[in-house]
Amino acid sequence: MIRHGDVLLKKIARIPKGDRKDLPREHGRPVLALGEATGHRHVVVGECEAFTIADRAFMKMIERGQIVHYADPGHSAVSTDHARCDVPAGAYEVIQPRQYLYGEQIRVTD
Amino acid sequence: MSQTEGARALARYTEACNYQGALDVEGVEGHLKEYLSALGVQREVRQLPAGWSVESEPGLRRYLGRFLEEFKKRRAALDALDARAARDARDAERRLMQWCIHRLSAWYWGHGEMSWMAAQHLGALQTRAASVLAWSKPVYEAYLSGCWLLHWTDDTLYWVRKPAVFTEEVAGRRRLHREDGPAVESDVEPLYFWHGVFVPAAVVMQPDSITVKDIIGETNTEVRRVMIERGGLEKLREVAEVVDEVRADDTTVPFGIRDGRLLRLHLPGEPLLFVDVANSTPEPDGTRRRYLMGVHPECRPLLGDGEYGPAQELTVHNAVASLYGLKGEDYGPAAEA
Numbered sequence: 001m002i003r004h005g006d007v008l009l010k011k012i013a014r015i016p017k018g019d020r021k022d023l024p025r026e027h028g029r030p031v032l033a034l035g036e037a038t039g040h041r042h043v044v045v046g047e048c049e050a051f052t053i054a055d056r057a058f059m060k061m062i063e064r065g066q067i068v069h070y071a072d073p074g075h076s077a078v079s080t081d082h083a084r085c086d087v088p089a090g091a092y093e094v095i096q097p098r099q100y101l102y103g104e105q106i107r108v109t110d
Numbered sequence: 111m112s113q114t115e116g117a118r119a120l121a122r123y124t125e126a127c128n129y130q131g132a133l134d135v136e137g138v139e140g141h142l143k144e145y146l147s148a149l150g151v152q153r154e155v156r157q158l159p160a161g162w163s164v165e166s167e168p169g170l171r172r173y174l175g176r177f178l179e180e181f182k183k184r185r186a187a188l189d190a191l192d193a194r195a196a197r198d199a200r201d202a203e204r205r206l207m208q209w210c211i212h213r214l215s216a217w218y219w220g221h222g223e224m225s226w227m228a229a230q231h232l233g234a235l236q237t238r239a240a241s242v243l244a245w246s247k248p249v250y251e252a253y254l255s256g257c258w259l260l261h262w263t264d265d266t267l268y269w270v271r272k273p274a275v276f277t278e279e280v281a282g283r284r285r286l287h288r289e290d291g292p293a294v295e296s297d298v299e300p301l302y303f304w305h306g307v308f309v310p311a312a313v314v315m316q317p318d319s320i321t322v323k324d325i326i327g328e329t330n331t332e333v334r335r336v337m338i339e340r341g342g343l344e345k346l347r348e349v350a351e352v353v354d355e356v357r358a359d360d361t362t363v364p365f366g367i368r369d370g371r372l373l374r375l376h377l378p379g380e381p382l383l384f385v386d387v388a389n390s391t392p393e394p395d396g397t398r399r400r401y402l403m404g405v406h407p408e409c410r411p412l413l414g415d416g417e418y419g420p421a422q423e424l425t426v427h428n429a430v431a432s433l434y435g436l437k438g439e440d441y442g443p444a445a446e447a
Contacts, residue, residue, distance in 0.1 A: 003366055003390070003443040006331070008434050037308045037332040055414075069447075071283065071306075074226075080281045081399075082391045083447040097433035098412040099404040100383075101329065105412045108403065108433070110332040 004067045005082045006108055007033050007042045008095040015060060015091050018053035027075050030059070032067070032094055035110045040079050041070045046087070050094070057094035061087050116235050119250075123232060126254045127225060130274040133256035141255060142269060144248035153267040158211075160297045164203045169266035174207055208299040211261050211270070222260035228253035259298070270297050278305070281394045289314065304336045317341035322349055322377065331401050338402065349376050353383070354425045363427055366390045366446045369398075370426040372405070383407050385429040390446040405429045411436055 002009040023030045026041065030050035033042040044050060046065015051058060069082040078084070097108045125131075135157065142155045156169075164171050231246035252269075259270040273296035276288035285306035286293040292300030292311070302314045312319055313333070317340035325342045328334040338346060350373045358369035370387040383405040388398040406412065411419030411432045422428040422438060431441030 001441075001443045003364075003446045005389075005447070008443070035332065037330050038306050039308075071285070077283045080391075080394055081389070085445050085447045095434045097403070098414060098435070099329075099331075099433060100406045100412060101326070101404040102380075105414060105416070106329050106404075109330045 009092040020051040023050040137255035141248040141252035148245040169263040173263040224253040
């Protein structure tokens, strides 16, 4: 299990079957999450497949890579907010947190 | 293209990225007309003037009407409109139009942001692709002449001059920040930033007006963090009871929950449970940002779609795990940043 800011990568034995929809990519790299208030991106660097199946996000790292926090859409500067994290090859569920407010679950944005 | 020509073009582009820079209105409009000609389309070229209104710009009014019609069922447009519901209709229209130009043209889609568009020309100089050079050259020159954004309507190509920007340098890079006004003085609308975080104007200009209710109601965790830092910390302490806390040097728990607190906020109505944790990566000055996130009153894992996991003991560890839809016993990152 790897936590990179508000992105949690949970190692799983296998990725469930289902219709896959690719996560958006920038500069060829899958974007796992992006910040509305700062414009930052949590991006995977390395050979991988990243997609959703029925609103759950998954990632298959083909070989060891990294999750990197870029400060801008151009990926020109690595942010100081979160250090790089190594991501070993394997299958992961990508979980973004929710919070509870006034009786409702709300996806966390930042 | 010679190396000298490419290097010169890059140097001019780099200098043009220092906003606000000089403005040559005739130059911008001449180059944009060349751009339109290269595309084979006809539009009036018009600078969006400072102090514009939807009433003074018929092209924007028509655009806005179609935008609302097309997107009325889409969440983003409704959110933008709802957020302005308390204001009078004229102000709401202007706010929505500002949102369209800034957030759609520039921030999210990038289709009308000239630094991005002009950069295509640097590549075209290398590939010598005539079909690209035909439109990228005038775009590049318009950017160098002071154009920042483009916004298309059916009959007009609006352009916006580069804004005055206020920044601070952190770890060798600049980020938007200003303590006594908007960090981006744009002709579209003033934009306020606090150490790189895009915040409502009141957070910068009237921090004393921030209430606990404002803080709780702000769902963006970065904006909420800034609201607490700017004016809400003492107000929060007045209503907060510490339910559980983890010492900063407790090595028996995941790094990300050390120095964390589980707080019950005593406000009118239902007591609210929040977990207060520090960022795992320190700031360049060694401090750590803190984030406050709402937790189910029984620490039940939040599974989405209105589903919840079992009730758990009220601990910081269980609370953080619940945000990811997990029980505390299943949450233990091997690496955190």
